[in-house]
Amino acid sequence: MQPTGSPQRPQWTYLGPEGTFTEQAAQALASGESLAPQLIPATDLSAAVAAVRSGSVQRAVVPLENSVEGAVALAQDELIHGGDLQIYGEAYVAVRFELLVRPGTDAAQVRRIGSHPHGHAQVRDYLAAHFPQAEAVVTTSTAAAAQAVAAGELDAAAAAAIAGRRNGLTALAGDIGLSSDAVTRFALVGSPGPVPPPSGNDRTSLVAHVPNQPGTLLAVLAEIADRGVNLTRLESRPTREVMGEYLFLLDADGHVDQPAMAATVAALRGRGSLFRFLGSYPKADRR
Numbered sequence: 001m002q003p004t005g006s007p008q009r010p011q012w013t014y015l016g017p018e019g020t021f022t023e024q025a026a027q028a029l030a031s032g033e034s035l036a037p038q039l040i041p042a043t044d045l046s047a048a049v050a051a052v053r054s055g056s057v058q059r060a061v062v063p064l065e066n067s068v069e070g071a072v073a074l075a076q077d078e079l080i081h082g083g084d085l086q087i088y089g090e091a092y093v094a095v096r097f098e099l100l101v102r103p104g105t106d107a108a109q110v111r112r113i114g115s116h117p118h119g120h121a122q123v124r125d126y127l128a129a130h131f132p133q134a135e136a137v138v139t140t141s142t143a144a145a146a147q148a149v150a151a152g153e154l155d156a157a158a159a160a161a162i163a164g165r166r167n168g169l170t171a172l173a174g175d176i177g178l179s180s181d182a183v184t185r186f187a188l189v190g191s192p193g194p195v196p197p198p199s200g201n202d203r204t205s206l207v208a209h210v211p212n213q214p215g216t217l218l219a220v221l222a223e224i225a226d227r228g229v230n231l232t233r234l235e236s237r238p239t240r241e242v243m244g245e246y247l248f249l250l251d252a253d254g255h256v257d258q259p260a261m262a263a264t265v266a267a268l269r270g271r272g273s274l275f276r277f278l279g280s281y282p283k284a285d286r287r
């Protein structure tokens, strides 16, 4: 119970259960808040986003892209389709995988190994080399796989060390990912609202729609480049309407309150290419 008269703590959700990489991102983002949010695990990414859209929580933390496996398509699609969302912040989390088992399990007993699809993609080479006969079982998150191991439903999980500690598991092997330096970028999303003021090191995210005609994407990119705005990511996702028609997710350095970015956004809106403004927010990588 919160004492009467004290400010209500905001509620944030994240891809749970406890022990996911997303929880680590949520904790990092929450540590920057003056009023510590209450972190509530969600069963999957869509449930986390739905909780924001319904207003039952203020924010959701979702994985956007990984330095090894690339975009998290479902998160990109949630930003494009359905009710409008806005990005209020981002966090980078180092992604190190351990092969977690119940104490006493040896390698010969490992037949079913669980992880999130993005987790499996990052440990595929290790599993192929060391457990070629094992079945790769997809779970809703890496920590859900660790829970399933603790419950005896799986033999091993490729998950974060913290998921092992939370579930009483031990590591049969450590650092089993394709890259020891793998990083996942997470977004703090909410319903559309006031854009946070410029921090001096910001990113702006947009969704552009360009007709399938010669030069239309180039014209959008020229609006950005001609104003000296640095594009940091360009991702395409299907419109879900017509085969061969795409929406483009754009990330660029700068804040919509700054003249060059404001002019870029206005120009894209003017040519009918601005499908969604996803927000301006502080960059986490300081570059």
Ligand SMILES: O=C(O)C(=O)C[C@]1(C(=O)O)C=C[C@@H](O)C=C1
Residues within 6 Å of the ligand: 015, 019, 020, 021, 022, 023, 063, 066, 072, 095, 116, 118, 119, 140, 141, 142, 143, 184
């Ligand atoms: O399952 C988790 O622990 C997550 O936080 C999800 C997720 C992802 O969606 O990419 C996050 C980081 C890792 O790259 C693997 C899985």
